[in-house]
Amino acid sequence: MAANSKGNETAPDVSPSTVSAVDVVVAQLRSLIADEGLKVGDNLPTERELCVRFDASRNTVREAMRILKAYGMVEVRPKVGATITDNRMARAFELFSFNTMEVSRKSFADVQALRDLIEVRSADRIFEMMRGQDIDELRAINANLADIRDIQEASEVDYSFHRRLISILGNNAIMDVYSVMKPIILRIMQKGKTRRTFMTETYFEHEGVIDAMAARDRLAFEYRLRNHLMVGFKNFSEEMEEKA
Amino acid sequence: MAANSKGNETAPDVSPSTVSAVDVVVAQLRSLIADEGLKVGDNLPTERELCVRFDASRNTVREAMRILKAYGMVEVRPKVGATITDNRMARAFELFSFNTMEVSRKSFADVQALRDLIEVRSADRIFEMMRGQDIDELRAINANLADIRDIQEASEVDYSFHRRLISILGNNAIMDVYSVMKPIILRIMQKGKTRRTFMTETYFEHEGVIDAMAARDRLAFEYRLRNHLMVGFKNFSEEMEEKA
DNA sequence: TACCAATCTTGGTCCAACAAATGGATCGAC
């Protein structure tokens, strides 16, 4: 058993002020997983065993475990222990499920600017890559806006439309970025809108974008798409104003 | 199947993880933030005050705080306390980055395309936002290429240059994306280059970009920067060919 | 063999204490 410890092993180096014991344990746990070649489904040692192995108190180990749990890397069950999982994606979405805490205004603005970059400024490449099937599917997706039952569903359709649009680029990195931003994008879409707004304005704006694509009119595409994005952000800003 | 056990009737079903005390505190913290209308920058009560307010032990409060910290919702400093932040997007991207360890050739191409989008296609905004200090700092960073000792160090400087460049946009989402892509970007930069290449070609290409900024010549900026990115990727592609 | 109870294990929670860091107050010098 680790006696008094406290002094810890002989490793005074590094800047100790910025590195907390919990962070060290987190790093050690990562190393442990990597070194042991642990895969999803395997179990970590018990908390008490980790204490002696890392020479840390149980509370410290538990706080480190909380971090891994929050990251969706492990799943802890009483009596069973910590099982390695890979729910990081789901966690990423949960980050924004805290509807109690509003996503900051700047976050919205930044995301919207990035969307403009991705969707509008790559218009040339979209036009270069797009096929007839892309346009057909976009129309099919947009048609779903007629049947939406609530805002939530509408924003999902809206998101699908834009996701399908950039999928034309065939760029996985961009798709990944879009996936991560999805929770925020959904919120932007929902802000200041009603079910009716989606079924009319949003629908027609999308149609306009598709029409521009079908006509291979790049300038119209850019103009309408950018305008569409701006409208969404304007709605959002107004609602923020009212709240304040 | 998992032994049902738990003869208890009418279990609240959903939320299988049983409501642990930590989860309760997390929920209470969320309510607290919402009810008090706390914004980014505000401070939460001290741990001990939260203990009495939520009737929980300090360990429980701390574990709950670890979760919020891991989610990028609060930032805790000794003596200062927990300050509300909104780094959730950065966390989301971090989580996501773990999945992209498998870097295929297409991944490189996709990342490079995204870099083109971010750096070159936002030239107008860069020119709109940039100040004299930005140019000075870019020159200072690029000057470091003269002292680099190895490829690793050189690529770090190279990355810093580009990161500083896009920081002019003042867009956190874009900065987060760039941070996530850093490992891949570094590999792209290192491919097909030598220490000498960095000290000569890369250095002068960067200087050319800075000169264009100083002269407020946007077309030259776009041309040189895009060319710079293409050169880097061309080197990379050639080395990939040889290896294959 | 099948079932059931006692026991062990393990995560969940709490407590008390000390260390380290830092913001703020106090006090002194110029």
Place this chain on the structure above:
DNA sequence: GTCGATCCATTTGTTGGACCAAGATTGGTA
């Protein structure tokens, strides 16, 4: 009076220990 150094109190960081509840294990019994 202003500035700076020093001291103090507060707060987070960490530790070790304790107990509990429930699942897992074991062993006994029918």
